[in-house]
Amino acid sequence: MAGRLPVNPNRMELLRLRRRLTIARRGHKLLKDKFDELMKRFQKAVAESLALREEVERSLAEAYELFALARSETSEAELDEALSFPEANAELRAGKANVVSVVVPELELGERGRFDSYGLALTPSLLDESLAMYDRVLPEMVRLAASERAVKILADEIERTRRRVNALEYVLIPQLEETIRFITMKLDEFERANLTRLMKIKEMVSE
């Protein structure tokens, strides 16, 4: 599918194309290296975020269960009241990290304060336990969020890089090579035509 570029077969074009070919090859190599590195990071990020997700889902299921038990030991209104005015604070600091010139977000939980700011008299102790569990899961959940986002961004970048690598490898470079071959053949042909012409003229002159 490569085909050749529409150019005039002359020495100027030939030199220009050769230069372009060198640049294309160097670009291809660089992109390929970037692609390999991205792939390596991607695999690591995927493994990490899958492990985190499993961990979070397991802990969360346990916490939910405890919470459901706590809920069954108290009335809806009491529970609502206990949880509706939190003293704790979940502030996030959002930063940016650079992975092979791809920007991925970094999330960090700030100071959180106490979560058990409700009256202890009206709530079952199971509630404390389940909330303590939530409190432990939360940082993991935040890490999971950042990790999954990084996987998403890396996946996008990999797709883009692969497209560029392929465009160079299967379209531009073959096209340039084909055109260079075409011009070289044309120039050789002119050379031969010129040679035979000279020989013919010499023959005519010497007669």
Next chain:
Amino acid sequence: MKVGFIGGKTSIIGFKSLGLETFTVPKPEQAPEIWKGIDLDRFALIFVTEPVYEFLAEDIAELGESGLPVVTVVPSVAGSRGLGRAEIRSLVERATGTSMGLAEQAPPGGRPEKEQ
């Protein structure tokens, strides 16, 4: 910046006491309405439970992937349906062209009942 949590009441109410800003979705179908009412600029991270995510997938996709807030799916009280895992798997497939050995697998601790 704040952390948000959208989901059914049972799933999210515990997180309220941790200081997360919670948005109760009485029925998953109502999620898009509630989503529209949220001031997204204040949040760095929003958790969404799986049943709610199914109704919000389009709105969330509109957010794009480069900026904030980051939206993350977590299981609801009804147990995990493996949505998060499935999403990672589809990303891996898109990026590498293969599923890299991440075969279909039942999520841990999943219970099939619906939430609430």
